[in-house]
Amino acid sequence: MKRWSRAAVVAVSAVAATALVLTGCSGSNKGAGGGSSSPANGDAASTVKQAADVMAKVTGMHVSLTVQGSVPNLAVTKLDGDVSNTPQTVATGTATLVVGKNPVDSKFVFVDGHLYSDVADPGKYADYGNGASIYDVSTLLDPNRGLAKLLSNLQNPKVVGSEQINGIPTTKISGTSSADDITTLAGARLSPKDAQNTPTTVWIASDGSYHLVKIEISPVQNGTVTMTMSDWGKQVTATKPA
Template identity: 40%
Template sequence: MKRSKRFAIASAAAVVAAAVALTGCSSSDDSSTGTPASDSGATSTLNAAADATANLTGAHLVINVEGSLQGLNASEVTADISTKPELVGEGTAVLNMGNKKVDAPFVFVDGHMYANVDDKGFLDYGEGRSIYDISKVLDAESGVPFILRNIKGAKEAGSENIDGSDTTKITGTIEAKDLSGLTGTSPQAKGLDSEIPVTVWITKDGKNNVARVSSEPAEGASLTINLSEWGKTVTVKKPADIKSPSQKPSQAPKSGEPTRNPVG
């Protein structure tokens, strides 16, 4: 009897242990969304890259947009930025203006973006959202570091050379609303409740710098951010000649008259 009792207890313990083991295995998956579990190695690399990007003091960036993204008027942005002691940057954005694309050289300094859209002279565009808010790219709370920490189902997908740097390619998904900091879309906008594919390329040189982030924020549209010259220092100056903003005329213009009158 004692032996049978001991055998029953041991059997029950084995069943419990097996149940615990099965529970531990399944907990690594996101059962609510069906997203596969991330590989531990991929997650470790993403977290290291997120730290490295959040600590960057500067970089060269190239942003390309294919298709149409709500809240983003630029199809390309090329810029050099520094984050210390304050965020500054300069570069050129290519903007969609009706049926044509126009260049908009810009300078970001003292929290303001000054841009020369279509060679009309530099104007103060505030924080620059209507051009592109470059302050978000390296921001730990809404930019590339934030995206890296929130990728689901992360898997290593081989190696690739990006602009001369050997990188590890990692694929996964991210909630569409988590990309809003880089697209300029409100996180509360409709249609951001789905998961979208994202791919990142991280350097293999031990510094874990992000060389590229590519995603598809909307159907038929893609956003690609290339980073290089990590840690570079950039010095910029406020444009010497800043035009005064135009204003609406005091009364409705007649046929053929301009709808805005320059001031200053």
């Protein structure tokens, strides 16, 4: 049998060790990333911009709104409904409002620019004009006033994680919003102190659709408005209540 020199043995061992290290690194990278980047490393500004572009084209959806704490001049504490804006804004659903000091459950219909609700007398609808005294649902899908505008104007966006919302994978992004955008969307008039740099967090679908799945804004200390969206593209029909 041919005897190997000590130098040859050392050389072969070094080559084998190097191969193992390289193989290990390759396997580790594949397992960790699978060829795609983590949401935490994504471009927050680009993601928000794409979400704003998509939101501006959404013609209908389901929305659930909840209010935690106390938000000035906002009567609604919970809303669950459907809204579409083609050919005109139409919405139907239920809402809980604070009347005096008591929560009151009601139904609402938005059609022909007017919000009708039975909050004052269950089963009997009254005309509340544009609905601003309750909640102006027409702002949501308005590209110039609603969710699309808020996304377009979101300041200092930063990816802070990822989360499943109702089975949809999302990228969670934090930022701040202006007083005008928050006042329009939340329907709350803010004091100059509260209006500065309103904390805003958005959850944007990471499945390639860039749908806005959830948004949380804190217009005042100890007051939070949360909206969760689904059924994008839904067409809603309604008739004026008798």
